[in-house]
Amino acid sequence: MTQSPMTQPPTPAPDFDRETAVTRRPGGRSIYDTDLPGAWKVGMGINGGLLLSVAARALSAELGEGPTPHPHPFSISAYYLSTSTAGPATVEVDTLRRGRTVSTASASLCQPGEDGTPVERLRALATFGDLAAQDGDIRTSAKPPHLPAPEECFGTEAAPAEFKAQSPLLDRVDLRLDPACVGWAVGAPSNKGEIRGWFRLPEGRDPDPLLLLLAVDILPPVSFDLGVPGWAPTLELTAHVRAKPAPGWLRVVHSTRNFAGGYLEEDAEVWDSTDRLVAQSRQLARVRLPKK
Amino acid sequence: MTQSPMTQPPTPAPDFDRETAVTRRPGGRSIYDTDLPGAWKVGMGINGGLLLSVAARALSAELGEGPTPHPHPFSISAYYLSTSTAGPATVEVDTLRRGRTVSTASASLCQPGEDGTPVERLRALATFGDLAAQDGDIRTSAKPPHLPAPEECFGTEAAPAEFKAQSPLLDRVDLRLDPACVGWAVGAPSNKGEIRGWFRLPEGRDPDPLLLLLAVDILPPVSFDLGVPGWAPTLELTAHVRAKPAPGWLRVVHSTRNFAGGYLEEDAEVWDSTDRLVAQSRQLARVRLPKK
Structure with a gap:
């Protein structure tokens, strides 16, 4: 000032x-x-x-x-x-x-x-x-994700028109999805149950603990990567914020290991620019299978 | 009756x-x-x-x-x-x-x-x-754990006397820990951050959805396997029950991937006798590092 x-x-x-x-x-x-x-x-x-x-x-x-x-x-x-x-x-x-x-x-x-x-x-x-009062001991065994550089990833401008029309929030975020995880957008999901991407605010504002709560739910539902289209309404989401994120891009990984009975567990990890795992979340969402 | x-x-x-x-x-x-x-x-x-x-x-x-x-x-x-x-x-x-x-x-x-x-x-x-009203579609990609037979695992009677004295609940459960994950009891933790075991009630009562909530927090803290003794008080625990468990033993896997700043994320998976992933949980616990 x-x-x-x-x-x-x-x-x-x-x-x-x-x-x-x-x-x-x-x-x-x-x-x-x-x-x-x-x-x-x-x-x-x-x-x-x-x-x-x-x-x-x-x-x-x-x-x-x-x-x-x-x-x-x-x-x-x-x-x-x-x-x-x-x-x-x-x-x-x-x-x-x-x-x-x-x-x-x-x-x-x-x-x-x-x-x-x-x-x-x-x-x-x-x-x-x-x-800021937490001790500096770090024994995290999780490994940061490997992503192509942001400029080699798919930005929200590349989203299908129908998807964009349903998702005004795409104009509010700078999201770059790993090309290896966007096959679902053209009808060829990887079926691995994983979506990865870079995330930041378009204004260049650096991440803080609050923004991590947005980050854990900002990627498309991981069910898309399993060939199940449609929104997956969240019943419950729990997020743990584990450290103040460093300035710069965040990397977010969404994955699921348990899709059953019409419900989906979806985990998110958020990594900062220093390779620190700064947030983890898990949600339970309902999925509607397409009629056969 | x-x-x-x-x-x-x-x-x-x-x-x-x-x-x-x-x-x-x-x-x-x-x-x-x-x-x-x-x-x-x-x-x-x-x-x-x-x-x-x-x-x-x-x-x-x-x-x-x-x-x-x-x-x-x-x-x-x-x-x-x-x-x-x-x-x-x-x-x-x-x-x-x-x-x-x-x-x-x-x-x-x-x-x-x-x-x-x-x-x-x-x-x-x-x-x-x-x-009972959930659909029968199962696309779970998580794999059930491999454990030695219950009779080849460590029962609670094998727990160190000091540990037993602090844990009257050991008399209430039939718990058999995989020998590969109990090195911590003799001062040789695996440092993998994983504890696996069989679990049932000693009366032979079959598991139900309610018992799964006990199962997700019944193993010793996974921090023991990282060489950090002492209790790890839970701040928050969220459990998802995903199916009615089949009769018989449950297998429980505790693991952590993010031990940092004096806090520990601990995940549990509970598998039933038909290899169905019936419950998942995650908790955030506080860990006190031993003074150096």
């Missing part, structure tokens, strides 16, 4: 930060107002990672205050209850335990229903802490 | 069923009474999977009733808030959404604190459904 506004116009906040902002209501209850952005729709509803980020912003505002601030999600579990729509929403935070190293809270995301009464979209439980 | 009590004495309920039983209180709120069993202690507190099973019993009682009964956990996420002790406890269930195929609820497990006011031990969110 030492630069003169005359010499450089103020940089507008990146879409992600502006469109997931929350404002605390005055009063005793911890209620945050927000406006769910239609620009992050994908298929029928708003992207699940975006909703998770909104809930986490309210949780961070609540738990990041006080004598032992816990601003960062260590673990967050979201249960999706009904389809979100663009427009006003509230997040009510209920703090369950304030601890020395971590604090735990519940968050309820609601929107007014057709008759005006609140309808719950998402309920989350989360434990927050301070990633 | 057609047999005469004269010819065959009634079989007592297995310890697990008796000791995780819940009783609904009369009245409008969904409060279930239970008595947390000291026999399931491990280290400082009561086993996390046992507490998850108690919460799931109350959830199943609540959501398993009605015109569209949803008796089985599809996904359950537990956040552990304080250390449980043997004795009376309540589980309060709050139903968030009753749906056609699944229902979602919150469960809060509390015990009276020193001054009598309730202290929350665990908060869970869960989506329940009917496993």
Whole structure:
């Protein structure tokens, strides 16, 4: 803020930060107002990672205050209850335990229903802490993914027109999919159950713990790579944020090992530019098999 | 119940069923009474999977009733808030959404604190459904583990005396660890970050969806196999139950790929006697490194 506004116009906040902002209501209850952005729709509803980020912003505002601030999600579990729509929403935070190293809270995301009464979209439980206070010991045995350079990958501009029409959020992110995992887009899925890609915000804003919650659910459903088209609505998603990400691109790997009974487990790993595994997630999603 | 009590004495309920039983209180709120069993202690507190099973019993009682009964956990996420002790406890269930195929609820497990006011031990969110209603399509790519026969594995009677003294729950389960993963018990961990074993109830009661919630947290912490002794308290554990298990032994595999910053991700897979992957779980646990 030492630069003169005359010499450089103020940089507008990146879409992600502006469109997931929350404002605390005055009063005793911890209620945050927000406006769910239609620009992050994908298929029928708003992207699940975006909703998770909104809930986490309210949780961070609540738990990041006080004598032992816990601003960062260590673990967050979201249960999706009904389809979100663009427009006003509230997040009510209920703090369950304030601890020395971590604090735990519940968050309820609601929107007014057709008759005006609140309808719950998402309920989350989360434990927050301070990633800067973690020790530096790293014994991770997982290996970072090998991806072609971003400029050799498929950007969202290459997505099929039908897919783009259903996914306005593609304009909000800079996503580059590994060509080895995009055969499904032309009817030739690899059947390995894996999709890999680079991810960053188009404004060049560097990743932070909150953005990792968007990253874990930003790739297309891994069921596409198994030749099963159609959206896979998430029942539950749990994400662990394990470190502050370094500046630069993130690499995201989605995979599944258990597709059965009409449900799909989908794991995500997020790696930063220093090859640190900064987030892991798992979700349970419903898949509809095409009629034979 | 057609047999005469004269010819065959009634079989007592297995310890697990008796000791995780819940009783609904009369009245409008969904409060279930239970008595947390000291026999399931491990280290400082009561086993996390046992507490998850108690919460799931109350959830199943609540959501398993009605015109569209949803008796089985599809996904359950537990956040552990304080250390449980043997004795009376309540589980309060709050139903968030009753749906056609699944229902979602919150469960809060509390015990009276020193001054009598309730202290929350665990908060869970869960989506329940009917496993019998799932389709029969199975495309699981995960491979079942190879274990030596149960009689060639290490039973709990072989556990070191110090370990047994801290773990009364070893008397409640029939657990047989793969000899390849027990080097840690004699100071020679494999450092692979994996522990595998057979698991069943000693009474010969066959597994059901509820028992799978115990199974996902019944092996020793996988950090033992990384040469890090000491208990690893669970912050959060999410389990997905993916099918009704077939009768017989279960095989459980615990593994970790991300041990960093004083926290450990621990995954569990539970396989039934027909080689079906019936449950998966992931937890985030805190690990204390030995002083150098």
